[in-house]
Amino acid sequence: MAKDYYTILGVSKTATEDEIKKAYRKLAHQYHPDKTGGDDKKFKEINEAYQVLSDKNKRSQYDRFGTAEPMGGFGAGGPGFGAQWGGFGQGFDPSQFGNMNDFGDVMESIFEGFGVGPRRKTYEKGADLEIQETITLEEAFRGVTRNLKLRTLVQCAKCKGNGAEAGSGFEKCATCDGRGEIREEKRSFFGSFSQIRTCAKCHGTGEIPKKACTTCKGAGRTEADRDIRFEILAGVEDNQLIQIRAAGEAGERGTASGDLYIRVRIRPHSVFERHGANLVVSRELKVVDLLLGKKIEVPTISGEKISVEIPTGFNLKENFRIAGEGMPHFGASFPFKGRGDLYVNFVIKAPKKLEGKAKKTLEEAE
Numbered sequence: 001m002a003k004d005y006y007t008i009l010g011v012s013k014t015a016t017e018d019e020i021k022k023a024y025r026k027l028a029h030q031y032h033p034d035k036t037g038g039d040d041k042k043f044k045e046i047n048e049a050y051q052v053l054s055d056k057n058k059r060s061q062y063d064r065f066g067t068a069e070p071m072g073g074f075g076a077g078g079p080g081f082g083a084q085w086g087g088f089g090q091g092f093d094p095s096q097f098g099n100m101n102d103f104g105d106v107m108e109s110i111f112e113g114f115g116v117g118p119r120r121k122t123y124e125k126g127a128d129l130e131i132q133e134t135i136t137l138e139e140a141f142r143g144v145t146r147n148l149k150l151r152t153l154v155q156c157a158k159c160k161g162n163g164a165e166a167g168s169g170f171e172k173c174a175t176c177d178g179r180g181e182i183r184e185e186k187r188s189f190f191g192s193f194s195q196i197r198t199c200a201k202c203h204g205t206g207e208i209p210k211k212a213c214t215t216c217k218g219a220g221r222t223e224a225d226r227d228i229r230f231e232i233l234a235g236v237e238d239n240q241l242i243q244i245r246a247a248g249e250a251g252e253r254g255t256a257s258g259d260l261y262i263r264v265r266i267r268p269h270s271v272f273e274r275h276g277a278n279l280v281v282s283r284e285l286k287v288v289d290l291l292l293g294k295k296i297e298v299p300t301i302s303g304e305k306i307s308v309e310i311p312t313g314f315n316l317k318e319n320f321r322i323a324g325e326g327m328p329h330f331g332a333s334f335p336f337k338g339r340g341d342l343y344v345n346f347v348i349k350a351p352k353k354l355e356g357k358a359k360k361t362l363e364e365a366e
Contacts (some may be wrong), residue, residue, distance in 0.1 A: 145320025
C-alpha cells in the first residue's frame with residue numbers, strides 16, 4: 001500500500017509549499033535521532049514524504065498515481081531516502097534535496113536544540129528590555145506619570161558608539177579577512193557541512209578599530225543608569241504592555257537601541273472588582289430601607305458617592321447598573337468621553353426578629 005505522505009507530515013492535500021515546509025521543519029526537529037525522544041524510523045519517513053511533497057513535479061505525479069517514482073516508488077534500489085539511508089551518513093545523497101536553502105534552515109533549527117544558536121547576518125541591535133510597574137486602580141482610572149532609573153547598556157559617550165578612539169580610524173579584521181563572517185565545518189547525522197557564523201571579533205562589520213576606545217574597550221556601549229519618564233494612560237488594563245521605543249539596550253557599534261516594554265500590574269482593590277471598563281461594587285442592603293424606599297449611597301472610583309433609588313419591582317438577584325461610572329476606555333483624556341458602567345451587587349441583610357407593632361404593621365401590609 002502506498003504511503004500517505006500528507007498524513008505523515010500532518011497536512012492536507014491542498015497544503016501550500018510554505019505549510020509543507022513548516023510541518024517538515026517541526027517534525028524533523030522533533031524526531032531527529034540525535035535528540036532525546038527521537039525516532040530514526042519516523043525521521044526517515046518524514047524526510048521521504050518531504051522530498052516528494054516539496055518538489056512540484058514529484059508531488060504532481062504522486063497526486064495522480066500514488067507514487068513519485070515511475071518504476072514503483074521508494075522501494076529497494078529506488079532513488080529515494082527509503083532505500084539509500086543506511087545509517088549515520090551512509091548512502092546520503094545531497095542531490096536528493098531539491099532546495100538546499102530549506103535544508104539549511106532545517107539544520108539551523110536542529111542545531112538550536114543542541115545549544116548552537118542560529119547564524120547572524122550582521123552585528124546586533126540592542127536587546128529589548130521589560131520591567132514591571134505596579135499601580136493602584138485609582139491611578140489606572142486617572143492615568144499616571146512615572147520616573148524610573150534603569151541600569152542598562154547605553155551608547156559610549158566618548159566614542160559616540162563606534163568603538164574607536166578619536167582619530168584612530170579602522171582597519172580590516174584579520175580574523176575574518178574583512179568578510180565579517182567565518183565559515184565553520186560541522187559534522188552531523190547527515191555528514192559534514194559548512195556553517196557561516198558572524199565574526200565575533202568585528203561583530204560582522206569586517207573591520208576593527210586601530211585603537212579601541214579606552215572607555216568601552218571597542219564595544220561602542222557601556223553600562224550606566226538611564227533616566228526614563230513615561231506616562232501610563234487612563235484606562236490601562238492589568239498586565240498591559242507599554243512600549244517605549246529605543247529605551248532598551250544600546251546596540252553594538254552604534255546600531256539601533258532596543259525597546260523598553262513596561263508591563264503594568266494593577267493591585268487588587270478592596271472595594272471594586274474590575275471587568276474590562278466596568279466595575280462591580282458590593283453594597284449591603286437592609287430590608288427595612290428597601291421597604292421604606294430609602295436611597296442607597298454607593299461609592300465610585302472617582303472618590304465621590306452617588307445616591308441611588310431602587311426602582312419598584314427590581315430583581316435584587318441582578319446587579320444594579322449605574323451608567324458611565326466605570327473605568328475610562330484606554331487612552332481617553334479627562335474629562336472622559338467614554339466610560340464603562342458601575343454595577344452594584346446588593347447583599348441583603350436579614351433584619352432582627354420583628355416584635356409587636358413593627359410585626360403587625362408588616363402583616364397588615366401583605
